[in-house]
Amino acid sequence: MSVTQRRMRKAAAVALVAAVALGAAACSKKEEPSGGDNGGKIKLIVDSFGEFGYDELIKQYMASHPNIEIEQRKTAKLDDYKPQLVKYLAAGTGAGDVVGLEEGIINEFKAQPDNWIDLKQYTGDLSGDFLSWKYDAGKTADGSKLLGLPTDVGGLAMCYRTDLFKKAGLPVERDAVSKLWPTWDDFIKVGTDYKAKTGKALIDSVTTEFSAIMTQLGEPLFYDRQNNVVAGTSQSVKGAWDKAVQMINAGISSKTATWSEDWSAGFKKDTFAVVACPSWMLGIIEGNSGPENKGKWDVAAVPGGGGNWGGSWLSVPKQSAHPKEAAELAKFLTSADSQVAAFKAKGPLPSNLKALDNPDFQAYKNPYFSDAPVGAIFGAGAKTLQPVYLGPKHAAIKERAFEPALQSIEQGKVAADKAWTNALAEAEKQAK
Template structure:
């Protein structure tokens, strides 16, 4: 079976399955049928997940255009994706502008007819963004499915007060020097655990994305023909082994990422450090609360530069106001929009002028002990080399790899059985 045929068959099966299972539409928007009316809408709906930093920007857009913007936020990607798929499958409920994260973008490329070609509506923006990021926003048929938002340049967020209690350095340069490698990171964790008796990091899965995406240009769960290679990928094995090493060191809190316990752990000091792509800063701040302002800081990630996450803004053909929706997407991702979003919640710009903007470069994050986050993250952007993500990357990672690692971390499975479960579930989750 050819790759294109396999993709078409998978798209049809996936969307039909979700449609059959769906009993409600996504969030109650009344968009049905689509087609640009050419009229100025009273309201546009934007769907995002996590902390995109758009709250102030949409208010500004409302003032400039007179169009009301409804911003619908979902905390977790694994809750966000089914809503989008369901709205596309049922033909109703989709927002006018939808955030498409890199882990799910390729899945939606399987049926590009669900998405407006933005190029005729926003013009040629190819010179405005990191070139590889812009190109990844295109569907196989060449249409521009999404305009770039952010990339997830890596760092480590850590609690200075907890480090101080463990007699560890608190200065970010000194902390970065503690762990040039992941092995040194684990050594630091053991020192912390010995001094405090507490967990150093949240979970053994905290390093999975960082390590995978540090394998420059690598294929992860799928090769470039979208064939499942989870059981043979060197990048996946490197990430797996690092997660196992964290668990074996006994320095994890054994908390499931994105769970209520994980959210509360930031505020309660359950762990002292976690992997932090740029977009995670807003989540850390939101979960930790104002009482922990100034207690967090940002250090370098072990092992060098990598990119965890990043998104695009797309307009579904279901929207009745495609032209106006495209204008809004362009506004949110232009130079000023990306700088403002970064300052608000941390998403790292991909707009080239935004990356050169003095207010971005000089920006310091008060919540994170005045860390020069613009400089720290901005300097690593040019070192990012994208990895290849298959159309079911997110499903394999969240529903196969991470559950197997958690089962090992909590003692439910030994190493061999955990790997066996992962590869078996990966084949299921990644099937076309």
Template sequence: MSVTTRRTRLAAAALAAVTAIGGLAACGNDDDATESGGKPAKLVVDTFGEFGYDEIVKQYEKDTGIKVELRKTAQLNEYRPKIVRALATGKGAADVVALEEGILNEFKANPANWADLGPLVSDHSKDYLPWKWELGKAPDGRLIGLPTDVGSLAVCYRRDLFEAAKLPTERDQVAALWPDWNAFIETGKKYRAATGKGLLDSVTTASSAVMFQQGGDLFYDKQDNVIADTSASVKTAWDTAIAMADANITAETATWSPEWSAGFKQGTFAATFCPSWMLGIVQENSGPENKGKWDVAPVPGGAGNWGGSWLAVPTQSKHPKEAAKLAEYLTNAQNQVAAFKAKGPLPTNLEALKNPEFLAYTNEYFNNAPTGKIFGDSVAKIQPLHLGPKHQAVKENAFEPALRSYESGQSSKDKAWEQFTKDAKTQGAF
């Protein structure tokens, strides 16, 4: 699962320490007690955003007698530094750690910090989307992450606000409004004319959707050289976002800011681009009073992937075997369907994606939208991406700030692009 973040100097320094010290002595979790016979009394799981594990772990506890503590961090900009610090100091990491795609790519550079899951779990190499499984491997071939979700794209929109703007509200009619990105912009203009407000939350959610929809090399080429200024996918995303800013169709709320979170409930904007994992976040921010007002429609262009995560086991865990088994349990077909129904993370397990219960699932909060079908149908169309080792830093500390500076009128187009390409080289260096 993917959430945007801003790298801090502390995180960068800590990551340098991780790289320098390499493999760390196993210090484990300070709170990790062990029962007689070697079975842990408790295993700790670190996640960010919403993975939908609250009810799932209750059954695991009944089956194994091992208590599971879920430590949740709301945002990735707070989560990542905690993981970096734990790896650098050799203590404090959970037994099972969720790694978002950008973080995983970065941490692959030092796989010695992560247990090789291959010998600890059954062979699941044929059980998941092939490209997703391969991305969980370190450069030396060791399996360091078991696949959780994939961020298949859609649009979350407010039916009541569309109705007030005299736009169609039924999801099939809404989908017909934007077969492509130009049509989406035209819809935004109509919404602005009718309401005086921005249809979309921010240009950065749009740029993410467009960029990830393109596939191929983004900020790096296959040799991990920074190509931010020449990448066709990046330029397409940039130009589309600039066109949206020029058309004045956004509410200019920076993603993950307090204003953005409040905007869901206050009706500051009427649409946002929703990877499957975003459904739980939209619901949490919107509150029970807006149940049924939100709905889900296909994204312009029909498909795309934004985000997704893996579960890994730090070498400092005192119970790597049991931790690996817990990660295996949380990512199996049955529990990926359960997590999707709870909070929206889209399964990557092939059996789960064919599960009739998943395909028939409708989300009550989102006006009973058939989210299983909407997201499930788009999985096969997802184009594999090459992110590179510091994709997250380039995207969130170079690309998005430059776009926001133009969106807010602080920079011209040329100055914003110049700012991005300059910062990309700094943020992408390794």
């Protein structure tokens, strides 16, 4: 067998693994490994989850770099994305040239710094461009290497359906809606009022409110800063849990598991009227709700005030065949102008300081969300966001221990006390 034939067979096998594991939306149409050359061009693959808002930016980059071809592989759920990335890194092949790392998983991947290139060797020191805590969180523990360039931060708000509020006899103007729920107890009262008038639940699932409340209450969450699992003694975790159970008991949840097919369909079926809404959720809501619901959504303040849920970094695996070009692409995608464009496209809140100061960002109104001044809403507190320490397996503990436990209460399968015990036991397993 010739060298060319062996390469073609190996490339096809890698593409098949990616297609099966990441799904149709994420798979590569090219039978080439990540970082391969294509028709004389350098091919780069960008792996991401959710919606980073990069579609037009990538077209723009390729137009100005005719020697570069870029393929996006998108995965809807982080819980599907992470294990596939782990497999790629273990195999030493298959990962994108630029990969997104979410705040709940980055510490786990940073624990193996040899898997990643030091971006500073290609990008230089960009510390002055970003929120300082966000930039520092992309470094190794000793601060010697930069493994991730900051993308977004997760400033919080609440997205709501104005038409459904109107039918329920509730205020629909965003400032008036914000005044309805200065606290989470007030929010629950709105939910019970909404259900009494419509017979429907106010929210999708308590898991989203659980995440929001937990970050508002502050660290320690699932881990302390020495990476000990402290979920069982954390006042923030227990406080968020108790409030979520209170919501379930009040009957304001539609019991629709976030990211499920029913959840995606629920946006068009009016299954719920409110979604806890970090900035990056805007594009997901728009995608699920469809063009027929344009102008029916708006954005109000989050109960309890403030909070930070979500946010990511772009990293380059050491296995990339073109680390220099990949790092330059990551630098472009995280630049001030690109972060403003991504925000306007899909909602990720910039972490780049020049982006946050950009008049186009500050003045931007989202036409899908009733022309809500989302630049002002989300940007107002972006520079004062306080980071919360997330341990190595934060995402796994949240998504595989606490969220399923809360969903089991919602579904009436397990009593709250037993579900709490189950969550803590599963958290210990996920932390290993």
